[in-house]
Amino acid sequence: MLEDEQKLVKKAQNGEVKAFGSLYDHYLPKIYRFVLLKVSHREEAEDLTHQAFLRAWENIEQYDFRGYSFGSWLYRIARNITVDYYRGARVEVSVEDISEVYLSKDNSLEEDVERSMEWQELAKSIKKLKEIEQDVIIMRFVEDLPLKDTAKAVGKSEGAVKVIQHRAIKNLKKLIEDKERNG
Amino acid sequence: MAKDLLKELQSLREITPRSEYIAQSREHILSTPKSFYVTQPKQFGNGRGIVWESLSLSLSTIMSAAVVLIMLGGATGIIRVIVFNNLTAGVDTEGIIAEAGAASKDIDIQLNEARYYNIPTTKTTATPGVVSTNVITVDNNSKSSDADRALKEASK
Numbered sequence: 001m002l003e004d005e006q007k008l009v010k011k012a013q014n015g016e017v018k019a020f021g022s023l024y025d026h027y028l029p030k031i032y033r034f035v036l037l038k039v040s041h042r043e044e045a046e047d048l049t050h051q052a053f054l055r056a057w058e059n060i061e062q063y064d065f066r067g068y069s070f071g072s073w074l075y076r077i078a079r080n081i082t083v084d085y086y087r088g089a090r091v092e093v094s095v096e097d098i099s100e101v102y103l104s105k106d107n108s109l110e111e112d113v114e115r116s117m118e119w120q121e122l123a124k125s126i127k128k129l130k131e132i133e134q135d136v137i138i139m140r141f142v143e144d145l146p147l148k149d150t151a152k153a154v155g156k157s158e159g160a161v162k163v164i165q166h167r168a169i170k171n172l173k174k175l176i177e178d179k180e181r182n183g
Numbered sequence: 184m185a186k187d188l189l190k191e192l193q194s195l196r197e198i199t200p201r202s203e204y205i206a207q208s209r210e211h212i213l214s215t216p217k218s219f220y221v222t223q224p225k226q227f228g229n230g231r232g233i234v235w236e237s238l239s240l241s242l243s244t245i246m247s248a249a250v251v252l253i254m255l256g257g258a259t260g261i262i263r264v265i266v267f268n269n270l271t272a273g274v275d276t277e278g279i280i281a282e283a284g285a286a287s288k289d290i291d292i293q294l295n296e297a298r299y300y301n302i303p304t305t306k307t308t309a310t311p312g313v314v315s316t317n318v319i320t321v322d323n324n325s326k327s328s329d330a331d332r333a334l335k336e337a338s339k
Contacts, residue, residue, distance in 0.1 A: 028205060
Protein backbone atom coordinates (compact mmCIF):
# COMPACT_ATOMS: atom_id res chain seq x y z
CA MET A 1 0.00 0.00 0.00
CA LEU A 2 1.14 3.54 -0.74
CA GLU A 3 2.49 5.43 2.27
CA ASP A 4 -0.03 7.98 3.56
CA GLU A 5 -2.46 6.62 1.02
CA GLN A 6 -5.51 7.59 3.04
CA LYS A 7 -4.26 11.18 3.40
CA LEU A 8 -3.81 11.36 -0.36
CA VAL A 9 -7.29 9.93 -0.88
CA LYS A 10 -8.79 12.51 1.51
CA LYS A 11 -7.03 15.30 -0.36
CA ALA A 12 -8.18 13.92 -3.70
CA GLN A 13 -11.72 13.70 -2.34
CA ASN A 14 -11.44 17.40 -1.50
CA GLY A 15 -10.56 18.07 -5.13
CA GLU A 16 -6.74 18.18 -4.93
CA VAL A 17 -5.59 17.15 -8.38
CA LYS A 18 -1.98 16.66 -7.28
CA ALA A 19 -3.01 14.08 -4.67
CA PHE A 20 -4.92 12.06 -7.24
CA GLY A 21 -1.90 12.38 -9.52
CA SER A 22 0.23 10.60 -6.89
CA LEU A 23 -2.34 7.82 -6.57
CA TYR A 24 -2.45 7.55 -10.36
CA ASP A 25 1.34 7.25 -10.63
CA HIS A 26 1.43 4.50 -8.01
CA TYR A 27 -1.48 2.40 -9.26
CA LEU A 28 -1.35 2.90 -13.04
CA PRO A 29 1.17 0.09 -13.83
CA LYS A 30 -0.71 -2.36 -11.60
CA ILE A 31 -4.13 -1.64 -13.07
CA TYR A 32 -2.68 -1.58 -16.59
CA ARG A 33 -1.10 -5.04 -16.13
CA PHE A 34 -4.31 -6.41 -14.67
CA VAL A 35 -6.34 -5.14 -17.63
CA LEU A 36 -3.70 -6.15 -20.21
CA LEU A 37 -3.60 -9.75 -18.96
CA LYS A 38 -7.40 -9.81 -19.16
CA VAL A 39 -7.94 -8.27 -22.62
CA SER A 40 -4.64 -9.28 -24.26
CA HIS A 41 -4.31 -6.22 -26.51
CA ARG A 42 -2.23 -3.19 -25.68
CA GLU A 43 -4.47 -0.54 -27.22
CA GLU A 44 -7.58 -1.90 -25.56
CA ALA A 45 -5.76 -2.25 -22.26
CA GLU A 46 -4.69 1.40 -22.50
CA ASP A 47 -8.24 2.57 -23.25
CA LEU A 48 -9.82 0.52 -20.47
CA THR A 49 -7.18 1.54 -17.93
CA HIS A 50 -7.77 5.17 -18.81
CA GLN A 51 -11.52 4.67 -18.35
CA ALA A 52 -10.95 3.02 -14.98
CA PHE A 53 -8.89 5.93 -13.63
CA LEU A 54 -11.28 8.49 -15.08
CA ARG A 55 -14.21 6.76 -13.38
CA ALA A 56 -12.23 6.61 -10.13
CA TRP A 57 -11.47 10.34 -10.29
CA GLU A 58 -15.09 11.23 -11.02
CA ASN A 59 -16.44 9.06 -8.21
CA ILE A 60 -13.68 9.29 -5.63
CA GLU A 61 -16.12 10.55 -2.95
CA GLN A 62 -17.76 7.15 -3.04
CA TYR A 63 -14.59 5.41 -1.86
CA ASP A 64 -14.87 4.66 1.83
CA PHE A 65 -11.76 3.27 3.58
CA ARG A 66 -13.26 0.79 6.08
CA GLY A 67 -9.98 -1.13 6.24
CA TYR A 68 -9.68 -1.75 2.49
CA SER A 69 -6.98 -0.14 0.39
CA PHE A 70 -7.67 2.33 -2.39
CA GLY A 71 -6.07 -0.26 -4.68
CA SER A 72 -8.81 -2.82 -4.03
CA TRP A 73 -11.38 -0.20 -5.00
CA LEU A 74 -9.45 0.55 -8.21
CA TYR A 75 -9.17 -3.15 -9.08
CA ARG A 76 -12.90 -3.48 -8.58
CA ILE A 77 -13.54 -0.61 -11.02
CA ALA A 78 -11.09 -2.07 -13.55
CA ARG A 79 -12.70 -5.50 -13.19
CA ASN A 80 -16.18 -4.07 -13.81
CA ILE A 81 -14.91 -2.17 -16.85
CA THR A 82 -13.37 -5.28 -18.42
CA VAL A 83 -16.59 -7.23 -17.75
CA ASP A 84 -18.60 -4.44 -19.43
CA TYR A 85 -16.11 -4.43 -22.30
CA TYR A 86 -16.58 -8.13 -23.01
CA ARG A 87 -20.34 -7.96 -22.47
CA GLY A 88 -20.88 -4.87 -24.63
CA ALA A 89 -18.50 -5.60 -27.48
CA ARG A 90 -19.11 -9.38 -27.40
CA VAL A 91 -15.39 -9.81 -27.95
CA GLU A 92 -14.15 -13.35 -28.15
CA VAL A 93 -10.40 -13.21 -27.84
CA SER A 94 -8.79 -16.42 -28.80
CA VAL A 95 -5.61 -17.20 -26.90
CA GLU A 96 -3.98 -17.73 -30.28
CA ASP A 97 -4.85 -14.15 -31.27
CA ILE A 98 -2.86 -12.59 -28.48
CA SER A 99 -0.81 -9.80 -29.94
CA GLU A 100 2.82 -10.66 -30.47
CA VAL A 101 3.94 -7.21 -29.40
CA TYR A 102 1.76 -6.41 -26.40
CA LEU A 103 4.20 -7.69 -23.84
CA SER A 104 7.38 -6.52 -25.48
CA LYS A 105 9.51 -3.72 -24.12
CA ASP A 106 10.69 -0.71 -26.06
CA ASN A 107 14.22 -2.02 -26.64
CA SER A 108 14.82 -5.15 -28.65
CA LEU A 109 17.64 -6.89 -26.82
CA GLU A 110 17.71 -10.65 -27.41
CA GLU A 111 17.19 -11.31 -23.71
CA ASP A 112 14.11 -9.12 -23.66
CA VAL A 113 12.68 -10.83 -26.72
CA GLU A 114 13.14 -14.21 -25.06
CA ARG A 115 11.50 -12.91 -21.90
CA SER A 116 8.67 -11.48 -23.88
CA MET A 117 8.01 -14.87 -25.47
CA GLU A 118 7.85 -16.49 -22.03
CA TRP A 119 5.37 -13.86 -20.86
CA GLN A 120 3.21 -14.42 -23.89
CA GLU A 121 3.05 -18.14 -23.24
CA LEU A 122 2.22 -17.53 -19.59
CA ALA A 123 -0.45 -14.97 -20.52
CA LYS A 124 -2.05 -17.45 -22.93
CA SER A 125 -2.24 -20.04 -20.15
CA ILE A 126 -3.77 -17.53 -17.72
CA LYS A 127 -6.37 -16.64 -20.37
CA LYS A 128 -7.52 -20.27 -20.41
CA LEU A 129 -8.52 -20.10 -16.74
CA LYS A 130 -11.97 -19.15 -15.49
CA GLU A 131 -12.65 -15.39 -15.13
CA ILE A 132 -12.51 -15.41 -11.34
CA GLU A 133 -9.35 -17.57 -11.34
CA GLN A 134 -7.66 -15.11 -13.71
CA ASP A 135 -8.56 -12.21 -11.40
CA VAL A 136 -7.29 -13.94 -8.28
CA ILE A 137 -4.06 -15.17 -9.93
CA ILE A 138 -3.23 -11.67 -11.21
CA MET A 139 -4.12 -9.86 -7.98
CA ARG A 140 -2.57 -12.33 -5.55
CA PHE A 141 0.53 -13.59 -7.39
CA VAL A 142 1.38 -10.95 -9.99
CA GLU A 143 0.52 -7.85 -7.97
CA ASP A 144 0.88 -9.30 -4.47
CA LEU A 145 -2.38 -7.79 -3.29
CA PRO A 146 -3.31 -8.79 0.29
CA LEU A 147 -5.93 -11.51 0.68
CA LYS A 148 -8.38 -9.10 2.31
CA ASP A 149 -8.13 -6.56 -0.52
CA THR A 150 -8.38 -9.27 -3.18
CA ALA A 151 -11.54 -10.59 -1.52
CA LYS A 152 -12.98 -7.08 -1.52
CA ALA A 153 -12.04 -6.48 -5.16
CA VAL A 154 -13.63 -9.70 -6.45
CA GLY A 155 -16.60 -9.55 -4.07
CA LYS A 156 -15.90 -12.87 -2.32
CA SER A 157 -15.04 -13.91 1.22
CA GLU A 158 -11.39 -14.40 2.18
CA GLY A 159 -12.02 -18.13 2.60
CA ALA A 160 -13.48 -18.36 -0.91
CA VAL A 161 -10.48 -16.49 -2.35
CA LYS A 162 -8.10 -18.97 -0.66
CA VAL A 163 -9.95 -21.86 -2.30
CA ILE A 164 -10.01 -20.09 -5.69
CA GLN A 165 -6.30 -19.24 -5.61
CA HIS A 166 -5.37 -22.82 -4.72
CA ARG A 167 -7.49 -24.20 -7.57
CA ALA A 168 -6.24 -21.50 -9.97
CA ILE A 169 -2.57 -22.32 -9.34
CA LYS A 170 -3.25 -26.02 -9.74
CA ASN A 171 -5.10 -25.48 -13.02
CA LEU A 172 -2.45 -23.11 -14.35
CA LYS A 173 0.34 -25.57 -13.54
CA LYS A 174 -1.55 -28.33 -15.33
CA LEU A 175 -2.08 -26.15 -18.40
CA ILE A 176 1.64 -25.30 -18.59
CA GLU A 177 2.64 -28.96 -18.12
CA ASP A 178 0.24 -30.05 -20.86
CA LYS A 179 1.67 -27.44 -23.19
CA GLU A 180 5.27 -28.50 -22.46
CA ARG A 181 4.32 -32.15 -22.97
CA ASN A 182 2.64 -31.46 -26.30
CA GLY A 183 5.51 -29.24 -27.38
CA MET B 184 7.74 -26.22 -10.36
CA ALA B 185 5.31 -24.32 -8.12
CA LYS B 186 8.11 -21.97 -7.05
CA ASP B 187 9.10 -21.44 -10.68
CA LEU B 188 5.53 -20.69 -11.57
CA LEU B 189 5.24 -18.10 -8.79
CA LYS B 190 8.51 -16.51 -9.94
CA GLU B 191 7.24 -16.46 -13.50
CA LEU B 192 4.02 -14.81 -12.40
CA GLN B 193 5.94 -12.20 -10.39
CA SER B 194 8.14 -11.46 -13.40
CA LEU B 195 5.03 -10.15 -15.18
CA ARG B 196 5.37 -7.07 -12.95
CA GLU B 197 8.09 -5.88 -15.29
CA ILE B 198 5.44 -5.12 -17.90
CA THR B 199 4.84 -1.38 -17.89
CA PRO B 200 2.64 0.92 -19.98
CA ARG B 201 4.19 3.12 -22.67
CA SER B 202 5.57 6.42 -21.37
CA GLU B 203 3.68 8.47 -24.03
CA TYR B 204 0.44 6.80 -23.00
CA ILE B 205 1.07 7.55 -19.31
CA ALA B 206 1.71 11.23 -20.02
CA GLN B 207 -1.35 11.65 -22.24
CA SER B 208 -3.75 9.71 -20.02
CA ARG B 209 -2.53 11.42 -16.84
CA GLU B 210 -2.91 14.88 -18.31
CA HIS B 211 -6.38 14.12 -19.64
CA ILE B 212 -7.69 12.66 -16.38
CA LEU B 213 -6.26 15.36 -14.13
CA SER B 214 -7.59 18.12 -16.38
CA THR B 215 -11.11 16.67 -16.14
CA PRO B 216 -13.11 18.94 -13.82
CA LYS B 217 -14.54 17.31 -10.73
CA SER B 218 -18.32 17.47 -10.60
CA PHE B 219 -18.60 17.47 -6.80
CA TYR B 220 -22.17 18.70 -6.72
CA VAL B 221 -23.35 15.90 -8.96
CA THR B 222 -21.52 13.01 -7.35
CA GLN B 223 -21.56 14.13 -3.69
CA PRO B 224 -23.75 11.66 -1.80
CA LYS B 225 -26.73 13.19 -0.01
CA GLN B 226 -26.25 13.34 3.75
CA PHE B 227 -29.57 12.63 5.30
CA GLY B 228 -29.87 11.78 8.97
CA ASN B 229 -27.11 14.05 10.23
CA GLY B 230 -29.51 16.27 12.18
CA ARG B 231 -30.11 19.17 9.87
CA GLY B 232 -30.28 17.23 6.57
CA ILE B 233 -33.99 16.85 5.89
CA VAL B 234 -35.03 20.10 7.61
CA TRP B 235 -32.39 22.07 5.77
CA GLU B 236 -33.31 20.53 2.41
CA SER B 237 -37.03 21.22 2.94
CA LEU B 238 -36.36 24.80 4.03
CA SER B 239 -34.06 25.54 1.17
CA LEU B 240 -36.55 24.05 -1.29
CA SER B 241 -39.42 26.14 0.11
CA LEU B 242 -37.33 29.31 0.16
CA SER B 243 -36.14 28.81 -3.37
CA THR B 244 -39.74 28.22 -4.54
CA ILE B 245 -40.98 31.38 -2.81
CA MET B 246 -38.11 33.43 -4.20
CA SER B 247 -38.75 32.11 -7.71
CA ALA B 248 -42.47 32.97 -7.44
CA ALA B 249 -41.63 36.49 -6.22
CA VAL B 250 -39.23 37.06 -9.10
CA VAL B 251 -41.82 35.83 -11.61
CA LEU B 252 -44.49 38.13 -10.14
CA ILE B 253 -42.17 41.14 -10.18
CA MET B 254 -41.26 40.40 -13.76
CA LEU B 255 -44.91 40.01 -14.76
CA GLY B 256 -45.84 43.29 -13.00
CA GLY B 257 -43.10 45.15 -14.79
CA ALA B 258 -44.08 43.57 -18.06
CA THR B 259 -47.73 44.54 -17.60
CA GLY B 260 -46.75 48.20 -17.10
CA ILE B 261 -44.59 48.16 -20.20
CA ILE B 262 -47.27 46.40 -22.27
CA ARG B 263 -49.93 48.88 -21.12
CA VAL B 264 -47.83 51.89 -22.11
CA ILE B 265 -47.02 50.41 -25.51
CA VAL B 266 -50.50 49.08 -26.37
CA PHE B 267 -52.60 52.00 -25.09
CA ASN B 268 -50.33 54.63 -26.54
CA ASN B 269 -50.69 52.93 -29.90
CA LEU B 270 -54.49 52.59 -29.58
CA THR B 271 -55.16 56.30 -28.78
CA ALA B 272 -52.69 57.62 -31.31
CA GLY B 273 -54.45 59.96 -33.83
CA VAL B 274 -57.71 60.22 -31.86
CA ASP B 275 -59.17 63.72 -31.14
CA THR B 276 -59.77 63.32 -27.42
CA GLU B 277 -60.87 66.96 -26.88
CA GLY B 278 -63.55 66.63 -29.57
CA ILE B 279 -64.82 63.43 -27.96
CA ILE B 280 -65.07 65.14 -24.55
CA ALA B 281 -66.98 68.15 -25.99
CA GLU B 282 -69.37 65.84 -27.83
CA ALA B 283 -69.98 63.83 -24.67
CA GLY B 284 -70.73 67.12 -22.75
CA ALA B 285 -73.28 68.26 -25.37
CA ALA B 286 -75.01 64.89 -25.31
CA SER B 287 -75.21 65.10 -21.53
CA LYS B 288 -76.90 68.54 -21.76
CA ASP B 289 -79.49 67.24 -24.24
CA ILE B 290 -80.31 64.38 -21.90
CA ASP B 291 -80.81 66.87 -18.98
CA ILE B 292 -83.27 68.98 -21.03
CA GLN B 293 -85.30 65.96 -22.04
CA LEU B 294 -85.46 64.75 -18.45
CA ASN B 295 -86.76 68.15 -17.27
CA GLU B 296 -89.52 68.07 -19.91
CA ALA B 297 -90.51 64.57 -18.87
CA ARG B 298 -90.71 65.69 -15.24
CA TYR B 299 -92.93 68.68 -16.21
CA TYR B 300 -95.50 66.54 -18.07
CA ASN B 301 -95.57 63.92 -15.40
CA ILE B 302 -97.26 66.07 -12.66
CA PRO B 303 -99.86 63.88 -10.99
CA THR B 304 -103.64 64.89 -10.71
CA THR B 305 -104.51 65.30 -7.08
CA LYS B 306 -108.09 66.68 -7.32
CA THR B 307 -111.26 64.72 -8.04
CA THR B 308 -113.90 66.38 -10.24
CA ALA B 309 -117.51 65.37 -9.86
CA THR B 310 -120.70 66.87 -11.31
CA PRO B 311 -123.66 66.82 -8.91
CA GLY B 312 -126.56 64.66 -10.16
CA VAL B 313 -124.50 62.79 -12.69
CA VAL B 314 -123.02 59.94 -10.99
CA SER B 315 -120.51 58.15 -12.96
CA THR B 316 -117.49 56.43 -11.86
CA ASN B 317 -115.96 57.00 -15.29
CA VAL B 318 -115.48 60.70 -14.69
CA ILE B 319 -113.77 60.21 -11.47
CA THR B 320 -110.10 60.52 -12.02
CA VAL B 321 -108.07 59.06 -9.32
CA ASP B 322 -104.54 59.78 -8.82
CA ASN B 323 -102.41 56.78 -9.03
CA ASN B 324 -100.84 57.85 -5.83
CA SER B 325 -104.13 58.49 -3.98
CA LYS B 326 -105.29 56.10 -1.40
CA SER B 327 -108.43 53.89 -1.75
CA SER B 328 -110.07 55.67 1.23
CA ASP B 329 -110.05 58.98 -0.76
CA ALA B 330 -111.86 57.29 -3.62
CA ASP B 331 -114.54 55.87 -1.27
CA ARG B 332 -115.10 59.25 0.26
CA ALA B 333 -115.55 60.85 -3.18
CA LEU B 334 -118.11 58.22 -4.16
CA LYS B 335 -120.12 58.82 -1.01
CA GLU B 336 -120.20 62.59 -1.58
CA ALA B 337 -121.35 62.08 -5.16
CA SER B 338 -124.14 59.77 -4.13
CA LYS B 339 -125.61 62.34 -1.65
